[in-house]
Amino acid sequence: MGHKTIIEDDIDILVVGAGLGGTGAAFEARYWGQDKKIVIAEKANIDRSGAVAQGLYAINCYMGTRFGENNPEDHVRYARMDLMGMVREDLLFDMARHVDSAVHQFEEWGLPLMKDPKKGTYMREGRWQIMIHGESYKPIVAEAAKKSADKVFNRICVTHLLMDDDKANRVAGAVGFNVRTGNYHVFKSKTVICGAGGASNIFKPRSVGEGAGRVWYAPWSSGSAYGLMIEAGAKMTQMENRIVLARFKDGYGPVGAYFLHLKTYTQNGLGEEYESKWFPALTEMVGKEYLDTEGQHLSHKPIPTCLRNHAFISEVNAGRGPIHMVTMEAFQDPHLEEIGWHNFLGMTGGQAVLWAATDVDPKYENPELTTSEPYVMGSHATGCGAWCSGPEDVSPPEYYWGYNRMTTVEGLFGAGDAVGGTPHAFSSGSFTEGRLAAKAACRYINDGKAAGIRVSDEQISRLKEKIFKPLETYRVYSNEVVAGSVNPNFINPRQGLDRLQKLMDEYCGGFGVNYMTNEKLLNIGLRKLKTLEEDMESIAASDIHELLRAWELHHRIRTSESVFQHTLFRKETRWPGYYYRGDAMKLDDTNWHVLTVSHRDRKTGEYTMEKAPLYHLVGDEQGE
């Protein structure tokens, strides 16, 4: 085949995927490794890649310790409560104690942070969020990464991690192909920092047809963080903890600023407040420790995201939809109206398009909300990702194995969506995790841990053959039909994706079944997923673009398998409103106050599940 092989050798730090996590890693790596070779491989162009591609109107993770606003442990407690207790508090504390230094640097680089003229602080949207004019957030941080990296390879779809041929369980780089030229790229590296994204589009989306890409999380987030790391043998955690978002219907415009800054609120189709009436029954399900509305009112603790979803879903099921966002009051103030529109333009332009197209002027009409299909990711109000080591001065023994943010594969680090148990990192926290991983990776190399890595030519050529096989399948079989895409010998990536989305929706708790599943359904789903995986041997790509879609699908399937295994393992309903185990509808702290950890055997594909202890941060006096 006519695909050139291009080898980049002697890399010290390879950043795979340069969204906010990856750019943070590349930037910081140069400081600790001024003589090191730092290379970025990115599927799009780093100026506009990742979840922050179109900008952000807020930085959702900023402590404000400088202004006496919060301490890191306050954020840990908040994230713990929002995730129903299930977070890695060591990693969260570590992220929170560093995150402000990233934000202060962003300001110095030119990112416009809004100021509160009265207090002299940054303009707060909520307790953790500050407001920004962030249309160019990503190009600005990309500039920082470019200044640090030796080389940036844009348009490279990384498909596999390379492994050391001599020492099992040690990473040795990555391979992929250029989505424009089709060239095969080999990156031999001492360490890899995986900054790839979580997964949209594994559950059937509500959007259909031409607009199927109008989903909440970026459609290019193909679960590659998980696909790459799971296949390298990395242990994963909390993969059952998918997220469902209550957002503006069809456009998925953000609601944070609307709730917190514009003081809009929701009501049912009859114009009534509906949330509180679902709380007594919910308290029965999850226990008073997790939902004590009176106590929460007194302590000003917010209601966990999933539980608010539960009230939304239940109200709609009771026939009192649609749920509206009441904007008509706030939008009478021209200043707030302008902020409302800017909020969309700065981060979800499609929502402005939708309102312009449907003549919805929120000043005169309250827009509809909906609950989205589920997404698998690790930096919003959910914590899927790899089981990573924490920092030595913070982590308990079960959470620490030498290098901060290193997975259970030697030399493989994570940042952003890749790291499990660290929800509420958002953009600034992901960038910070990248920085932490970069420092640790430099240390790993300096300690001599990467000495003597060997990558055989056999491994490189075997992967090449595998990567380009869908093109060959197409060449051999496409003429067996007169025209069209129905071929007896292969499926194309779109057909495979449709099958995946349908089975995830129906068996793993998508919107089509009101987020409900059980052990029987999960086992059937896993069986269907297995046959889809067999059919992936016969996937065909008519061109390089379809080849990209074929490998994205591969990563999505690997992610989905992990979600199935974790959901099957955790026999309780921990997050009502994200998903329900119909055969175990209650939260069960006696058996499941633990983190779930999985390992997929690289050779056999067999899964092993285990429970890991949960450590909580407590005050010294409570710890005695």
Next chain:
Amino acid sequence: MHIDKTYRRAYNIEPSMCWECYSCVKACPHHAIDVRGYADFAPLGHSVRVHRDEEKGTIAWRIKFRNGKKDMELLAPITTKPWGTCIPKLAEVAAPSKDMRDSQLLFNEPRYIRLDGGGLHTLKSNGLKFKAGVYY
């Protein structure tokens, strides 16, 4: 977006995988790329146009409703500094000391954490401990 080889113009090769993120629209120096909301939920006759200017440091939007009743122009800053000039080149800054390497600090820390000379938070400094089990 791909360039059509015959007409030498860009086009969207796969709308069903498009986020409507406007990155291509903003990047085109000739404003030759436009967005028409996707047909499954967006009726025809609307317009959301944008002009992003790195030199001026601004982004300008114009939103027109289908019914013609709303025609808004909005302007926002995208940067406060001349583009790309205030980002340090870390290959050229003073190398970290051994103490710094052995600490938990990152570049520009501890100064940039609080901008007041305070140190990095630790479990000890904040009076915290980890305890396994069910605590709230």
